[in-house]
Amino acid sequence: MVDFLNDILEVIYPNYCACCHASVSESETPICIQCRSSLPILITKPFSNNRQLEQKFEGLLPLKHCISFLKFEKGGSTQRLLHALKYNKRPEIGVVLGKLLSAEIKNAQSDIHFDLVLPIPLHSKKLKVRGYNQAMKFAEGIADGLNSESSDEVLIRTKATETQTKKGRLQRILNVSEVFGVSPLNEDKLMGKDILLVDDVVTTGSTMEACAKLLISKPIKSLSIATIAFAS
Template identity: 40%
Template structure:
C-alpha cells in the first residue's frame, strides 16, 4: 500500500520517459512508448530461422539449428541507443523489456514449445560486479516471462578474454574456447536450449557456448540475440 503511494509520488515528481524519444510514458507503457516500439528495426529472422545471415555466419562452426535476432543493428539507430543504455547506463530494465517484446513475437509465431530452458551467455564475474548485472540475462528474463520457459544459468565463464580486435575470426573462436564451461550443478543433458546474448558480431562467443552445451549433451541449441547486423 505505502510502496504504491510512494511509487505514485515518484511518478509524479519523476515521470517515466521513453528511452528513445523521451516522451512521458503512460502507466501501461514500460521503457518504450508504443510509437517507438512500432518503429523498432525488427528483423524477420524468426520467419526463416534456419535460413538467414546469422545461420550463414555460424554454419560449419557449430551445429546450426535456429538463429534469430530481434533487431537489426544500425549505427545511430534505435537499437544502438537501446544497447548503449542497457550496457553502460545502468538500465537493466531495457533488457527485460526487449526480451518481453521479442518473446511475445516468438510466441505469436509458434515458438511456444520449442525450448526447455533459456540460457544467457555469462559475463565474467568481475565485469558483472562492476556493471551490477548481465545484460544478456536481463534479455533472458524478459523472454522467459513471455514464453513461460525458465532461465537457467548453465554456463560459467572461467577467465577474462584477451582483447579480440586484432585477431582473426578463427583465432577469436580458439581464444574463447577455453573460457566457457557448463556448470556441473546444472542438468543440460537432453535439454532444448535457447542460448541468448546481447549482440552477435563475429559469432565466436555464441558458437563456442553452443558447442560447449552440445558437448555436454544438449538435444539442441538455438540462438537469439537482441541485435545483429553488418555495421557493428
C-alpha cells in the same frame, strides 16, 4: 554532448523512454508505445531463421533456430536501446525486449518451444561495473514470455581473458573457448533439453561459437540462438 545529457537524464529520471527520451508514464517505461510500434523487427511470419545469422555458423554449428530480434542501424532505435541497456543501468530494457521477442515468435509460429534460455556469461569485471548481465535480462524476458526457464548458473566464465582485438579468428576462438565452462553443479539441467543461447549482439561470432560448442558437447536435445540485434 546530447547523448551525454540524455544518459544523465535517464539515470536521474528513469521514466524517460530509452528510445526517444520522451517523458512517459511508469506503465510505458522503459520504451514508449510509439517506439514499441516502430521497432525495426526482423521476425518474419511464418517464422523463418535469420539467414544472415545462420550463415555465420553454417558448417560450424548444428542450430535449430537462428533468431535476431531487431535490425541494428547506426543512430537508430536499436542502437539507443542497446546503449541504455548496457550503460545507463536500465536492465528492464532487456526484460522488455525479451518479452516483445517472445510475443513475436509466438505470433509467427506458435509451436516454437525452448526448455532453457541461457545467456552468454558476462566478464566478471564488467558484471561488477554494470551490476547485471544484459544478456541474462534478455533471457529472463524470453523465458517469461515463452513459459520456459532461464539460468545464468549453467554456462560460466572460468578464467579471465586478455584483449582479443589484435588476434586472428582462430586465436580468438581458442582464446575464448578457454574461458567458458558448464557448471558441474548444473550440468544435469541440460540433459535432453531444447536450449536457446542468447546474447545482445553477435559481432565476430567467436564467443557465441565457443559457448555453443560447449553446449553441443553435452547431451542436449537441440540448440538455438537468439540475439537482440543484428547488423547486416
